[in-house]
Amino acid sequence: MGEALFVKICGLKTELDVDAAVEAGADAIGFVFSASPRRVDAATAARLGARVPEGVLTVGVFKDEPLGDVRAVAEESGVRAVQLHGDYEAADFRELRAGGWTLIRAAAFGDTVPRCGEFGEDMLLLDAPVPGSGTAWDWSRMPGSAAGERWLLAGGLAPDNVAEAVAAARPWGVDVSSGVEASRGVKDPALIVEFVKAARSRA
Numbered sequence: 001m002g003e004a005l006f007v008k009i010c011g012l013k014t015e016l017d018v019d020a021a022v023e024a025g026a027d028a029i030g031f032v033f034s035a036s037p038r039r040v041d042a043a044t045a046a047r048l049g050a051r052v053p054e055g056v057l058t059v060g061v062f063k064d065e066p067l068g069d070v071r072a073v074a075e076e077s078g079v080r081a082v083q084l085h086g087d088y089e090a091a092d093f094r095e096l097r098a099g100g101w102t103l104i105r106a107a108a109f110g111d112t113v114p115r116c117g118e119f120g121e122d123m124l125l126l127d128a129p130v131p132g133s134g135t136a137w138d139w140s141r142m143p144g145s146a147a148g149e150r151w152l153l154a155g156g157l158a159p160d161n162v163a164e165a166v167a168a169a170r171p172w173g174v175d176v177s178s179g180v181e182a183s184r185g186v187k188d189p190a191l192i193v194e195f196v197k198a199a200r201s202r203a
């Protein structure tokens with residue numbers, strides 16, 4: 001049997017969300033630090049992150065924030081990984097490397113397929129053009145592409161389509177936010193459990 005699918009649940013704001021994701025078996029949980037209905041501050045993320053066992057990656061999610069702010073918030077919150085969306089360059093990833101974080105580069109799937117590691121990142125997240133919008137893209141174009149090994153599929157995933165998406169795109173992992181919410185910005189613990197189960201159902 002191969003390596004189990006890596007599952008990240010993003011945009012968590014409460015103890016209930018975090019406990020549901022950890023108990024469901026998520027490998028990573030995300031705290032959004034940029035403009036979003038899911039935004040939390042560094043102190044909240046630090047408090048929530050303290051509930052998370054060592055083996056689960058806590059990820060700080062940033063979009064178009066100055067690098068100095070990314071570093072400061074990542075340090076204050078104690079997240080173990082940093083996920084960058086926007087116009088960041090390879091030099092930014094090199095600079096963050098010194099902080100010891102696992103680095104995740106987010107990119108939209110377009111005419112060219114980004115490759116994991118190109119910017120010195122540890123994981124590549126391929127998403128729809130507007131992150132966190134719940135919009136899917138044509139992931140059936142992924143198999144045989146050059147994305148590399150550690151790439152995560154994101155964008156419009158939910159308990160009822162994630163198994164099909166994994167079968168079609170064959171990612172190393174998946175990431176979800178909107179698809180496990182009862183309403184925008186409010187997670188549903190039951191959907192989190194369903195999502196993790198469905199994501200790994202064809203493994």
Ligand SMILES: O=C(O)c1ccccc1N[C@@H]1O[C@H](COP(=O)(O)O)[C@@H](O)[C@H]1O
Nearest residue numbers: 010036131132133134155156176177178
């Ligand atoms: O969730 C947000 O609001 C967000 C804001 C800024 C950057 C990234 C954000 N979320 C990321 O969006 C994808 C999944 O989105 P969805 O499942 O389609 O809603 C995931 O990578 C989140 O980390």
